[in-house]
Amino acid sequence: MQKYENGSANGRQTARTLTPSLPSVTVHFKSTFPPSSAFLPVAGERPRMDLSATPSRSKSKAKSSPAKPIAASAEVQMDLCTPSKATPKRKSKSVTSPPPTTPATPSTVRRSRRLLDTPTKANPEAPVKATPTPTSKGKRAAPSPKTPAQREPKRQRRQPKKRSYYRKVVYDGGEFEVGDDVYVKRREDAESDAEDPEAEECRVCFRSGGGVMVECDMCLGGFHLRCVRPPLRRVPEGDWSCQYCEAERAGKAMERPKPPEGKRIVRTAKEKLLASDLWAARIESLWREPDGTFWAKVRWYIIPEETAAGRQTHNLRRELYRTNDLGDIEMETILRHCFVMNPKEFRDANDAGDDVFYCEYEYDIHWHNFKRLADIDDEPETKEDPSDEPYNANTDYISDTDEDSEYDEEEEPTSCSLARRNQTHELAANSRKGRIYGLQKIGIRKIPEHVRCHQKTELEKAKATLLLATLPKSLPCRDKEMEEISTFVKDAICNDQCLGRCLYIHGVPGTGKTMSVLAVMRRLRSEFDSGTLRPYCFIEINGLKLASPENIYKVIYEQLSGHRVGWKKALHYLTEHFSGGTRIGKQANQPIVLLIDELDLLLTRNQSVLYNILDWPTKPNSNLVVIGIANTMDLPEKLLPRISSRMGIQRLCFGPYNFRQLQEIIISRLKGINAFEEQAIEFASRKVAAMSGDARRALEICRRAAEFADYRTKQSGQASLTCNRGDGVVCMGDIEAAIQEVFQAPHIQVMKNCPKFGKVILVAMVHELYKSGLGEVMFDKLASTVFSWCHVNRELLPGYDTLLKICCKLGESKIILCEEGSKHKLQKLQLNYPSDDVTFALKESPDLPWLSKYL
């Protein structure tokens, strides 16, 4: 439901104030498009982008030099006019899927010369002011301004002095910043482009202004509250559609009011956009050509009608797709701002004006498929109420990191699509280089309906929050440990001469070891971002994910320097680095925090890997901090003394959770969702605490129980279509069933359902074992027992080989342990489960009543 003030010219545009941050144009980065290799996500990269490293300032001098040969500027123009690679694709697409509204060659029009009738408001060149300011700390959008000279593609290196890039431009009375969304003119000859109505007209009285208007959710027409029949007092909650749409939906014919004679309906920019008479785009970069014109590189948005799949039924009226198609346009063609929001912002933006659009997916124009925008689902729902959460710090840094990742996602396709132009041959997708090109292809042809218009029930919500993958809103019960880790790391970072810093963290699986460390590191990064902490470098390695222990050198070196070498060479470089020789990487003097998960996997025969890694921190000026995580408490004691003396000093134990803590964890996750009975949670957490204290286990049991309940309601819903209230709640029975599934071995049930002679063999084994008192029995002996029993009880005698086959089958499912079948009568057999279980399972077997007397 969109509602907006009409009549006042500011009703639309000031509802959302322009981002107030930077004062004006910041002459900023030169290397806008480094080749993709510079963008490989290296964990250590971010901290190295420290504040001092802004060589772009020196570049701004070059800009001021007035030497601009005319030939060169002509070259620039030419360059801009050569169609991008995307252009022919786009054309071909408009052939294959003919949306009637699309003009024949949009790309040429799009890059059109300046339109004659635009400057209605002000003269175009006048209000441009460009005052360079130093880049500030918020500039994550600056892709590594470290070595522009090396990383620039050729084309730009040829005329590095011509263009000057800006972060923000005031143009035509509007402020345009990198990252803003704008309307772009599409057609020169469109008559209606001349006027850009500030206010929409009512569809009934055809006057603009005069009171609040309400928007129909189906036809997007605006109506005065008083013009609607029956008149409305307030803007209604939820969906609302006008009486005409209602009538159409009901199948009745109802004539829409015609505009009075001589008056055309003036379309707003939004309508033009949705009728594909305008483009929407997102500004990726802004620059000024040598001849003084302002240009922008934009990423186009696309309306659903123009995609290959067409408008799908679940598409919202105001939905747009972001494409991976970039284009250079002149600032002239930019009309004004619009606001493309992600689903969350869109939900909250109730009266943000007319120019609000919704964007959840990215559309690949080469492969015609869709992909979710990565930043949307990663976003934990913490931003809503940070105030009443006990862990403010946590929520803050979580949202912070997500903005970071958002940035990474956005930049990656840019570099890819640029790189693809140069890439003529196809690389294998699973090789290192080919990955970023190949994975572009992944996407779905049509967005499945079920993900969009699915109302989640309480149980489904509960299942979603109980997922292990869901980042919890808070991490309860681990404050003390996190505090300790945080002081340890901070000490190490702040102290210049940190020596022998090594922390060993141990605890059983599922007690939040890795999560706590990562949470601390995120918090520290937000501290670094706010400028209270020195820059540092964080490397995270999982021992189980290394192909061999020695590979750890390779990985560390790669993260530090970005290059790949063999592990021996890497070891050499690293040793040199830490012992104060030649340093690796750019920010050589930053402290390095090395997190090694599953440390025990790095054990080799002579333990040299662990020794090397733990020896580095003791070197002077190494600036290295090692945090090791493993399960066993006494790992240092098991190692060679020279290693344990280096590692075992500072330890931190993560004990298993007790039932109160588990309960708190589950309840904090399920906050606001009414799907679990109170005792059910307590029962589950008590059970798990008694067994292992593993939080993952507890969450999984609850999720499984929710699944049981959901399954039950769905089955009963199918059967009777009446869903009573009590069904939608997880009760004790569900938890019980889930625990049964997790903890109970299934062998008793299988024994009960064994074939007949399988049962006889099992009982005979128990009998023999009892008689002999030994742990194992020979097949020969067993067979003679079975034969004699069968003889006595007049059972059909099985063949010797049949018995052997059944034995092997039982052995296969590990009810009994047996040697391979080729040993025939010499085979030794052993029960894998206690004999009481066999007795219990086979006490009453309906098909063999005589069996129980031998037990």
Add this chain to the structure above:
Amino acid sequence: MAAAAAESVASQAQAVLRARLCDPSFVHSALRSSPDTNYSKLKYLVASSVSEACNNSVLLLGPRGCGKAAVVDMVLDDLKKEHPDAISLIRLNGMLHSDDNCAMKEIARQLCLEHQLSFSKMASSDDNTEFMIDMLRECGLAHKTILFVLEEFDLFAQGKQRLLYSLLDAMQSLTSQAVVIGVSCRLDADQLLEKRVRSRFSHRKLLFVPSSMDDIQRLVEHLLMLAKDSGLPAKYITDYNARLTVSFVQYDPSLYYACNIFRAVSDMNMESGFLSMENFVIALSSMQRQPKMDSLQDLSILELYILVCMYRLEDKEQSSYNFTSIMKEYRSIQEAYKTSDKYASTVCFRAFEHLLDRELISFADSKGRNQALEYRPVKLLISSRELAQSLKLNTTCPAVLQKLLDRERYM
């Protein structure tokens, strides 16, 4: 003329039945109907993970031949129909890909194949791991679920379990959307997992038990009853079904094993055109052969002598014996009874080797490979009961041999 017509109808019916038995989708379609089977549980589990975009891992446990793989296949078929391009399937088998690196490579290869990407054999296993994690993420963003079906799951749970760890650890992120289905016949397969892998595993287990007698009978009826619209004469169908129900009434459970049925159908009496009890019995006896007995049947007299000698030696509590001691026993028998079956030592040795080849006897241990065959200790692999039975059945067997065996037992 009438007989020929009846025969053609019968062969037609036989063809119908054979086609049914060979079509797994028809055989398993009986599983689909009832609500509380493993099929519907698994389907709910996988379908809800597809539609709700979550990660899951499930183990299917049960002895062989209980329909684990059949259920998985059925569920996958259904889901492929429901969500045509939202599912990509990776199949691994523990027998083939128990090595982590090669399993990773296979995953990468199948992912590439599925998404029409080019695949390089040269990529290192680190590359493949990264590729898999990236693919999980990208597919998650595109609302595609990757289903990993790991057959012989227990064989993946060996060594460091790096594959399972990275697979299950990759599923701990929100963007990924994957389901791991492990299929194993070992009931304790989840106990094999290392503790940190087990902690990441989501502990859904579906137990497949051997089907009960009623189930089997229902299945057989489902398979063998001819439907009204199968294109055969109506009279024949009613006759046939009536006959079949009669034979069901007096059934013996072991008669209806799946391959047994096919055999029985193939043996169908063409003249009468009906399945009778004898068909099943004959088929069963041909299925349940006793390979040991069969090979005992066609041994030569000398070989039987050697076996009996070995048996006598074992009966004398002589724990370790070799060819020379067997020969000594053989000579003593020959001296005592003066039979005509006296052969030279080399001939006996040939017979001894033949027995070794047929695995009726074997060496006692694997030590002393370079020792001469005569001196390596051997063991008898058949029981006295079998030996006695085969001697009884063998018509050419000299009476003295049976006596030798019997005397040992009864005196």
